[in-house]
Amino acid sequence: MQFFFEVLIGGLLSGIMYSLVALGFVLIYKASGVFNFAQGAMVYLAALSVVGCMEKGAPLWLALILAFAVMTLFGIATEKFVLRKLVNQPPIALFMATIGLAFFVEGLAPMVFGSDPRALDLGIVDEPIESILESAGMVISKFDLVAAGVAAVLVTSLALFFQYTRIGRALRAVADDHQAALSIGIPLQHIWAIVWGVAGFVALVAGMLWGARNGVQFALTFTALKALPVLILGGFTSVPGAIVGGLIIGASEKLAEIYIPPVMQSLFGGNFGGIEGWFPYVLALLFLLVRPEGLFGERHIDRV
Amino acid sequence: MLYREAGQFKTSYAADQQLFPIRQDRIGVLLLLAAAFLAVPGMASEYWFSAILIPFLIFALAALGLNILTGYAGQLSLGSAAFMAVGAYAAYNFQLRVEGIPILVSFALAGLTAAGVGVLFGLPSLRIKGFYLAVATLAAQFFIVWCLTKFPWLSNNSSSGVISAQKVEILGHIFESPREKYLLVLTVVVLMALAARNLVRTSTGRAWMAVRDMDVAASVIGIRLMPTKLLAFAVSSFYCGVAGALYAFCYLGSVEPDGFSLEMSFKILFMIIIGGVGSILGSFLGAAFILLLPIFLDVGLPWLAELFHLPFSTATVSHIQTLVFGALIMFFLIVEPHGLARLWQIAKEKLRLWPFPH
Amino acid sequence: MNMKLETLVIDPPAPTRKIGGVILDLQNISLRFGGVKALTDISFDIREHEIRAIIGPNGAGKSSMLNVINGVYHPQEGRIVFRGQERRQMEPHMAATQGIARTFQNIALFKGMTVLDNIMTGRITKMKSTFVEHALWFGRARQEELAHRRKAEEVIDFLEIQHIRKTPVGRLPYGLQKRVELGRALAAEPSMLLLDEPMAGMNVEEKQDMCRFILDVNDQFGTTIVLIEHDMGVVMDISDRVVVLDYGKKIGDGVPDEVKNNEEVIKAYLGAGH
Numbered sequence: 001m002q003f004f005f006e007v008l009i010g011g012l013l014s015g016i017m018y019s020l021v022a023l024g025f026v027l028i029y030k031a032s033g034v035f036n037f038a039q040g041a042m043v044y045l046a047a048l049s050v051v052g053c054m055e056k057g058a059p060l061w062l063a064l065i066l067a068f069a070v071m072t073l074f075g076i077a078t079e080k081f082v083l084r085k086l087v088n089q090p091p092i093a094l095f096m097a098t099i100g101l102a103f104f105v106e107g108l109a110p111m112v113f114g115s116d117p118r119a120l121d122l123g124i125v126d127e128p129i130e131s132i133l134e135s136a137g138m139v140i141s142k143f144d145l146v147a148a149g150v151a152a153v154l155v156t157s158l159a160l161f162f163q164y165t166r167i168g169r170a171l172r173a174v175a176d177d178h179q180a181a182l183s184i185g186i187p188l189q190h191i192w193a194i195v196w197g198v199a200g201f202v203a204l205v206a207g208m209l210w211g212a213r214n215g216v217q218f219a220l221t222f223t224a225l226k227a228l229p230v231l232i233l234g235g236f237t238s239v240p241g242a243i244v245g246g247l248i249i250g251a252s253e254k255l256a257e258i259y260i261p262p263v264m265q266s267l268f269g270g271n272f273g274g275i276e277g278w279f280p281y282v283l284a285l286l287f288l289l290v291r292p293e294g295l296f297g298e299r300h301i302d303r304v
Numbered sequence: 305m306l307y308r309e310a311g312q313f314k315t316s317y318a319a320d321q322q323l324f325p326i327r328q329d330r331i332g333v334l335l336l337l338a339a340a341f342l343a344v345p346g347m348a349s350e351y352w353f354s355a356i357l358i359p360f361l362i363f364a365l366a367a368l369g370l371n372i373l374t375g376y377a378g379q380l381s382l383g384s385a386a387f388m389a390v391g392a393y394a395a396y397n398f399q400l401r402v403e404g405i406p407i408l409v410s411f412a413l414a415g416l417t418a419a420g421v422g423v424l425f426g427l428p429s430l431r432i433k434g435f436y437l438a439v440a441t442l443a444a445q446f447f448i449v450w451c452l453t454k455f456p457w458l459s460n461n462s463s464s465g466v467i468s469a470q471k472v473e474i475l476g477h478i479f480e481s482p483r484e485k486y487l488l489v490l491t492v493v494v495l496m497a498l499a500a501r502n503l504v505r506t507s508t509g510r511a512w513m514a515v516r517d518m519d520v521a522a523s524v525i526g527i528r529l530m531p532t533k534l535l536a537f538a539v540s541s542f543y544c545g546v547a548g549a550l551y552a553f554c555y556l557g558s559v560e561p562d563g564f565s566l567e568m569s570f571k572i573l574f575m576i577i578i579g580g581v582g583s584i585l586g587s588f589l590g591a592a593f594i595l596l597l598p599i600f601l602d603v604g605l606p607w608l609a610e611l612f613h614l615p616f617s618t619a620t621v622s623h624i625q626t627l628v629f630g631a632l633i634m635f636f637l638i639v640e641p642h643g644l645a646r647l648w649q650i651a652k653e654k655l656r657l658w659p660f661p662h
Numbered sequence: 663m664n665m666k667l668e669t670l671v672i673d674p675p676a677p678t679r680k681i682g683g684v685i686l687d688l689q690n691i692s693l694r695f696g697g698v699k700a701l702t703d704i705s706f707d708i709r710e711h712e713i714r715a716i717i718g719p720n721g722a723g724k725s726s727m728l729n730v731i732n733g734v735y736h737p738q739e740g741r742i743v744f745r746g747q748e749r750r751q752m753e754p755h756m757a758a759t760q761g762i763a764r765t766f767q768n769i770a771l772f773k774g775m776t777v778l779d780n781i782m783t784g785r786i787t788k789m790k791s792t793f794v795e796h797a798l799w800f801g802r803a804r805q806e807e808l809a810h811r812r813k814a815e816e817v818i819d820f821l822e823i824q825h826i827r828k829t830p831v832g833r834l835p836y837g838l839q840k841r842v843e844l845g846r847a848l849a850a851e852p853s854m855l856l857l858d859e860p861m862a863g864m865n866v867e868e869k870q871d872m873c874r875f876i877l878d879v880n881d882q883f884g885t886t887i888v889l890i891e892h893d894m895g896v897v898m899d900i901s902d903r904v905v906v907l908d909y910g911k912k913i914g915d916g917v918p919d920e921v922k923n924n925e926e927v928i929k930a931y932l933g934a935g936h
């Protein structure tokens with residue numbers, strides 16, 4: 001039982017990192033209706049620019065600032081050169097364009113910042129928290145806890161940003177109704193640029209945490225892909241959905257990885273590890289059959 | 305005035321509903337087929353057959369499959385490679401486990417197996433659209449490849465799921481040389497392309513396109529959405545499945561599950577975006593483009609680097625390749641969403657006037 | 663909205679036309695979307711061969727009413743009796759097979775297809791051949807394609823759109839698109855035709871053409887027509903009976919003259935600021 005909780009908590013904590021990536025998707029989707037497949041590539045780009053700048057001798061704080069500048073520029077360029085040119089295209093065309101964008105970034109970023117896997121040291125050690133180990137006998141990583149804390153702070157500040165700043169309110173207005181947003185007096189294009197900037201920032205945070213945990217490498221983009229099933233669970237437009245979805249995916253994939261293979265092995269023989277690789281997607285697929293609008297989405301009937 | 309449809313008045317609806325209603329198209333296609341079946345086998349080298357022509361035809365077939373689903377029926381899939389894997393492994397197992405089964409029957413059954421799996425993963429399309437569906441098809445991509453790696457029975461207990469395709473024997477003749485395999489693949493692909501053309505110009509195709517363009521209106525007209533979408537998944541996966549079988553039996557000879565990667569699925573998607581979404585010709589053009597581009601880059605980039613005295617590594621080539629693919633996808637979606645097939649059409653319209661500009 | 667009648671010159675319905683018994687009976691229909699009450703307790707009937715108009719201000723629930731009739735929306739309450747048979751839940755494609763066709767307020771053509779293909783698609787319920795026959799261009803497939811092509815060409819001739827049959831519909835001007843959409847519905851040879859604002863956004867000439875087509879369809883094929891239209895001139899001229907909706911409630915029902923003089927109707931229209 002103790003082991004179960006250990007796995008569960010570990011899963012929940014790593015799930016928070018999925019939530020972080022998913023959050024970037026939700027922000028862009030809410031504000032511009034674009035399903036940004038390149039969010040994973042953005043996480044990779046952000047992490048690479050940090051280690052890239054540090055390799056050139058920049059201290060961590062400077063590297064972070066530079067990386068943020070890179071992400072903002074990237075967001076603005078994407079808006080200006082790609083999305084703006086596709087405004088009247090069907091959503092599916094925009095989606096495919098972001099797949100192209102993802103490839104573009106995945107080719108460009110390693111060319112600029114180098115492609116070999118590198119470690120990223122944020123100064124937080126990945127070791128069990130001793131007090132918990134002693135009192136409950138469970139291994140809970142210090143790093144995971146810090147990561148979860150960072151994610152919580154980020155989510156809270158984003159919520160405050162949306163609630164209390166003029167730009168934040170405009171962003172929410174765009175999500176509801178483009179016309180209404182115009183009446184607030186902020187040009188739509190600025191709003192989109194800002195959203196991409198914010199999404200870039202979220203990608204940066206996610207990239208830091210993922211990169212510090214697993215190393216900065218191309219595989220990051222696959223991990224980030226798992227934000228997609230998170231979104232299906234949580235609903236594409238819901239920030240709380242992204243959080244809860246991330247927790248569910250994180251916990252369930254870890255539990256599945258521990259508990260399913262032995263069962264399969266006793267049935268078929270052989271080794272059935274690596275369930276983590278597909279479990280979130282299949283879970284999302286099954287979930288779609290039951291509740292296509294997601295946990296927090298609203299059912300909607302096409303208007304004709 | 306080379307390409308002129310004016311003056312070709314159709315005197316019956318039958319004439320207007322031929323496979324290729326315009327005479328020049330008919331002649332062009334016949335010439336192309338004659339070249340592919342008669343001229344090419346005499347001229348091409350072994351390298352051309354096994355490194356360019358055979359993979360081109362096989363990927364064109366897979367792209368055609370995806371185009372049926374995405375281009376005609378409007379259902380986006382990111383799992384085409386996985387359905388190819390199903391085809392490859394199914395054909396292998398039919399050959400392995402059914403005594404004396406003809407290879408072509410195995411291929412057909414492989415297609416049907418893929419179709420069945422395709423329908424299974426197409427079920428969510430009944431309730432969701434667009435990129436939701438794309439995510440659901442990722443499940444197929446990862447799950448199928450995992451199953452093929454992990455269930456030893458599927459690869460006859462080989463390590464990490466590698467299989468070696470059996471001999472291709474038809475009516476006592478063994479297809480061994482690249483030229484023979486090319487002719488076999490060509491025949492299969494041409495027949496299936498004609499069948500696809502028939503499908504999309506009759507009411508099956510109209511039902512798919514109706515669902516793609518406006519699903520509510522389609523159902524109001526009397527199209528049942530569920531069977532229509534699932535049929536698109538089945539037919540599309542059938543095409544991918546046969547392509548996968550050919551990929552294993554006539555191209556690589558031995559394949560492993562990880563070869564049918566997400567990357568390959570994306571490649572097939574890129575083929576239809578660049579070639580032309582909703583165009584059979586486009587599937588072929590796109591496959592040629594996506595397969596040839598890396599070859600050009602492989603040759604051209606080192607040459608360019610040398611010309612400008614730039615440092616150069618093979619890793620850079622692969623990065624540039626990825627970057628160029630991405631850039632091209634965005635470029636085509638922005639500038640010519642109907643892809644190369646549309647450019648070809650525009651060229652034909654120009655030819656219609658040539659040599660008189662007005 | 664103006665209630666003047668002189669905007670259009672239209673021949674009144676041919677007096678020879680016989681209006682039959684009740685073909686569709688809607689009883690106490692209520693439809694909600696979340697908190698929005700789109701339709702509240704609405705009852706009216708439609709007789710065979712008649713032209714039945716539904717009018718009312720924007721958001722009154724007119725389109726929702728059509729959507730209920732052909733199964734796109736499912737009302738929470740009420741009974742629908744079509745040709746003597748009650749149905750509660752029905753999917754749109756079943757309505758189509760029972761002979762109900764329809765056009766949409768916002769044109770819902772298949773944008774990527776030609777005019778001819780759009781109209782051929784309208785005949786889909788009448789086609790029997792399977793996809794295997796299609797793929798092989800074998801058996802019934804060929805005969806069927808040709809037979810239905812002939813029928814589609816009849817519709818094209820009727821609507822006088824021969825010159826655009828091979829044009830992708832996305833490239834056509836608005837007025838022609840509306841006409842093609844009517845063509846797609848007619849191709850199904852429906853016994854009941856639901857038209858959602860078929861003349862919206864048209865100029866007087868185009869409206870006259872459309873009115874003529876509607877009257878001809880009704881007259882030549884005996885098709886029952888349910889028509890949503892804002893132009894009172896047209897409504898009063900061509901319809902046999904009119905239902906008036908306002909805020910999802912029925913506030914009037916009767917022959918045009920009755921409705922025109924109904925206090926509540928006049929108030930609703932004046933009150934709505936038209």
Ligand SMILES: Nc1ncnc2c1ncn2[C@@H]1O[C@H](COP(=O)(O)OP(=O)(O)O)[C@@H](O)[C@H]1O
Nearest residue numbers: 301302303695700719720721722723724725726
């Ligand atoms: N699919 C839907 N989802 C939510 N609300 C809807 C939908 N369809 C219609 N409504 C609402 O129902 C009411 C009636 O709409 P509608 O039938 O389109 O009116 P009309 O056609 O008379 O202008 C409106 O308040 C509209 O917002």
Ligand SMILES: [Mg+2]
Nearest residue numbers: 724725726767
């Ligand atoms: Mg309406």
